[in-house]
Amino acid sequence: MRIGIDFGTSYSAAAARIGGRLEHIRFGGLPQFRTAVFFPTALPDPADFRLTTALEGEVAALVRAAKVEQTRSGVIPRSDAQLHRDAVQIVRRQWLETQRQEAEDAAADLDDAVFGEDAIDRYLEEGSGHLVQSPKSMLGYDLLPRARKTITGIAAQILEHIRLTAGGQLGTEVRLATIGRPVRFRSSLGPAGGEQALDILAEAAQIAGFEAVDFLEEPAAAALHYHAGSDTRHSTLVVDVGGGTTDIAHAQVGGSQAPVIHRAWGLPNGGTDVDLALSMAHFMPLFGRGDTRVPAHHFVDAAMVQDMPRQRAFHKRDFSEVPAPYNARLRTLQHDGGTTRLYRAVESMKIRLSEHDDSRHALDYIDAALSVAASREDLRIASVDFLSRLERLLREVASELEARPDSIFLTGGMSRAPYVQAVVREAFPNVRLVFGDPSLGVVSGLADHAPGGLN
Numbered sequence: 001m002r003i004g005i006d007f008g009t010s011y012s013a014a015a016a017r018i019g020g021r022l023e024h025i026r027f028g029g030l031p032q033f034r035t036a037v038f039f040p041t042a043l044p045d046p047a048d049f050r051l052t053t054a055l056e057g058e059v060a061a062l063v064r065a066a067k068v069e070q071t072r073s074g075v076i077p078r079s080d081a082q083l084h085r086d087a088v089q090i091v092r093r094q095w096l097e098t099q100r101q102e103a104e105d106a107a108a109d110l111d112d113a114v115f116g117e118d119a120i121d122r123y124l125e126e127g128s129g130h131l132v133q134s135p136k137s138m139l140g141y142d143l144l145p146r147a148r149k150t151i152t153g154i155a156a157q158i159l160e161h162i163r164l165t166a167g168g169q170l171g172t173e174v175r176l177a178t179i180g181r182p183v184r185f186r187s188s189l190g191p192a193g194g195e196q197a198l199d200i201l202a203e204a205a206q207i208a209g210f211e212a213v214d215f216l217e218e219p220a221a222a223a224l225h226y227h228a229g230s231d232t233r234h235s236t237l238v239v240d241v242g243g244g245t246t247d248i249a250h251a252q253v254g255g256s257q258a259p260v261i262h263r264a265w266g267l268p269n270g271g272t273d274v275d276l277a278l279s280m281a282h283f284m285p286l287f288g289r290g291d292t293r294v295p296a297h298h299f300v301d302a303a304m305v306q307d308m309p310r311q312r313a314f315h316k317r318d319f320s321e322v323p324a325p326y327n328a329r330l331r332t333l334q335h336d337g338g339t340t341r342l343y344r345a346v347e348s349m350k351i352r353l354s355e356h357d358d359s360r361h362a363l364d365y366i367d368a369a370l371s372v373a374a375s376r377e378d379l380r381i382a383s384v385d386f387l388s389r390l391e392r393l394l395r396e397v398a399s400e401l402e403a404r405p406d407s408i409f410l411t412g413g414m415s416r417a418p419y420v421q422a423v424v425r426e427a428f429p430n431v432r433l434v435f436g437d438p439s440l441g442v443v444s445g446l447a448d449h450a451p452g453g454l455n
């Protein structure tokens, strides 16, 4: 059995075409789940460090080596106690690193992983273990071999969760899949990042028990879905504004002929960039951004919950020198899922501002009386960078099309935002806007894709 998988930055979904019927796979009763996974492995606690006999042996060896080096180089000798203290510190650091690596390796093949919003809830309840959010956004980045192995293992866990859930619902083994891919992955390596992302996904799918997978560009998939519901032949521009990327396809759809995808364009930016901008403009000033000497990138580290190395860096920083009240707030943000909780607030404020002119959010878990407020106009100003990138891409697309499209099919979670709709309307005035299901357009098309056919 073949399924279509939309492995999204923010949400993932799966569906299968069974005869004339499209069946969406349900995850906890819903047709999609938050792309997050929680591994309940406890992280090593520095307080657990004990000098075992073996570790004492390592300390003694380090002290001996330091003494030899001291005599050889003729530096002012340090006392035995000092040499011992230094050696214990080195051994302790090595011990912590080994513990951390072991915990991470174990996490990658744990059976008791939790997925979706539940993953975030469990992480916040337990305050320990690993939470990974939006792993798709890391696939195109420069990864050391260990980090690549970890991220491959995490993607494999998610794909296996999808494969087994689909198998359970459909009552048959699922071994084949068409997986969606953005036109341009988020990447620090240029086009090579996209290649790496596909290699990782293909390897992860194999680990997850798929025998064969193929990839289809996400906007092409959305075009297939739109085609299936269109009676008359016409040209369309599919615009999919997601969490991590914005993808566009120009296609001929509708009627009895097969759909034709002419071209696709991609922007490696989406809703998470708007989240980051909103966080930096309206949340991080409450933690001292712009009012202290804490460098701006430390706040970016805190805001980007999907970036594991940035999160680790933020959690390790010492903010004790930062003036009050920011020092205490930053320390609270470092603990007990503080950054995850704050990110939830940021995203829900962004979503609320699609429907309301103003939004206020209590940050009582940071500071008893603390709250944050922003208006829709504040959000539009904060996200001007993303919106102008979107505008530029749409202008480029318009200039490359020979004729105006007959319709624009708008999909992706961010297409619910009025300021995104406004940018699309302005770039293509007088073109009919069709609003697809923002969440399920891509996965529906992926389920309809016949591999070896259109690509």
Ligand SMILES: Nc1ncnc2c1ncn2[C@@H]1O[C@H](COP(=O)(O)OP(=O)(O)OP(=O)(O)O)[C@@H](O)[C@H]1O
Residues within 6 Å of the ligand: 007, 008, 009, 010, 011, 012, 136, 218, 241, 242, 243, 244, 245, 246, 270, 271, 272, 347, 350, 351, 352, 354, 411, 412, 413, 414, 415, 416, 417, 438, 439
């Ligand atoms: N009502 C809303 N207003 C504004 N943004 C919204 C709304 N609903 C969802 N979003 C945003 O849409 C994004 C998720 O969209 P979607 O599910 O299409 O992304 P994805 O498919 O997971 O990501 P990608 O396709 O980039 O890999 C998130 O940034 C989310 O905050």
Ligand SMILES: [Mg+2]
Residues within 6 Å of the ligand: 006, 008, 009, 218, 240, 242, 243, 412, 442
């Ligand atoms: Mg998507």
